[in-house]
Amino acid sequence: MSELFGATFLQPVSNTTALLMRLKRLTLHTRTQFQEVVIAEFEDFGRALVLDNLVQSTELDEHIYHESLVHIALMTHPLPKKVLVVGGGEGATIREVLKHSCVERVVMVDIDGELVEYAKKHLEFMHKGAFNDPRVEVVIMDGREYVDGCRETFDVAVMDLTDPYGPPIARELYTDEFYSKISKLLSEEGVMVTQAGSSFFFEEVYDSVLDAVKRVFPIVREYNVWVPAFGYTCNFIIGSKKYDPIAIPLEELKKRFKERQLKMRFYTPQAHLGLLYTPIFRKSRSNP
Numbered sequence: 001m002s003e004l005f006g007a008t009f010l011q012p013v014s015n016t017t018a019l020l021m022r023l024k025r026l027t028l029h030t031r032t033q034f035q036e037v038v039i040a041e042f043e044d045f046g047r048a049l050v051l052d053n054l055v056q057s058t059e060l061d062e063h064i065y066h067e068s069l070v071h072i073a074l075m076t077h078p079l080p081k082k083v084l085v086v087g088g089g090e091g092a093t094i095r096e097v098l099k100h101s102c103v104e105r106v107v108m109v110d111i112d113g114e115l116v117e118y119a120k121k122h123l124e125f126m127h128k129g130a131f132n133d134p135r136v137e138v139v140i141m142d143g144r145e146y147v148d149g150c151r152e153t154f155d156v157a158v159m160d161l162t163d164p165y166g167p168p169i170a171r172e173l174y175t176d177e178f179y180s181k182i183s184k185l186l187s188e189e190g191v192m193v194t195q196a197g198s199s200f201f202f203e204e205v206y207d208s209v210l211d212a213v214k215r216v217f218p219i220v221r222e223y224n225v226w227v228p229a230f231g232y233t234c235n236f237i238i239g240s241k242k243y244d245p246i247a248i249p250l251e252e253l254k255k256r257f258k259e260r261q262l263k264m265r266f267y268t269p270q271a272h273l274g275l276l277y278t279p280i281f282r283k284s285r286s287n288p
Helices: 062-076 092-097 113-122 143-149 176-185 203-214 250-259 269-277
Strands: 008-012 018-031 036-042 046-051 054-058 082-087 105-110 136-140 154-160 186-195 219-227 232-240
Touching (some): 008 054, 018 113, 062 154, 062 186, 062 219, 062 232, 062 269, 082 092, 082 143, 092 105, 092 154, 105 113, 176 186, 203 219, 219 269
Parallel strands (some): 082 154, 105 136
Antiparallel strands (some): 036 046, 046 054, 186 232, 219 232
């Protein structure tokens, strides 16, 4: 872990800003075929997954990220039964998808099988056994290759990838070419969501992802949420074929929430609309 200085981890926030995090315990430090993997415990954030020196999830706040990523998209679809997850190696994304009682099948595709095995062993508090759920199929494969060869149709696709300005392992999965292929796998009512890094610190990269989604999907919505361990507001972009997530009445969201027997720590029907109405944080004065 090249950024460990004694008991302090330097978490990059941007090219010129960093967050100092005190390290309490180091559980694993290794390199897979694709990336450097660290599983550690921080004083303020608890146990954490760090990939290529970037914090991906921590015990104390991962629910903010994963609930925000998953549930706005799944609640936008009136009855999601089949869900595709690309990335999400620690298993927390599929954990959230499985909370929806209507979901019958989840396919999780991750290129790094070694990471998935480390997560199964060391990050149970994140995946909570989701890998063993009979509704889940885990495919160890490049996401592009899987999408190219897939003949299955999904209701929702969730892109839980490393940042578009981060390691090259996921960079090509933020293009309109890839989103077009995802769109073809979605049903006529299909919804896609991707995390999109930071519009404040990496505005040009964020806009390139936003523009790519807009070139493919007729309905596009952005939202962001503060993730303490990241040191910034994390952005998400939804591309939808039919339903506008911001146009769903609150009473309908409450109805779906109850029918699907959802139990959350952060997401609520009110938060669904609140996040979508929150302005996007940018360094520039106006949003496009």
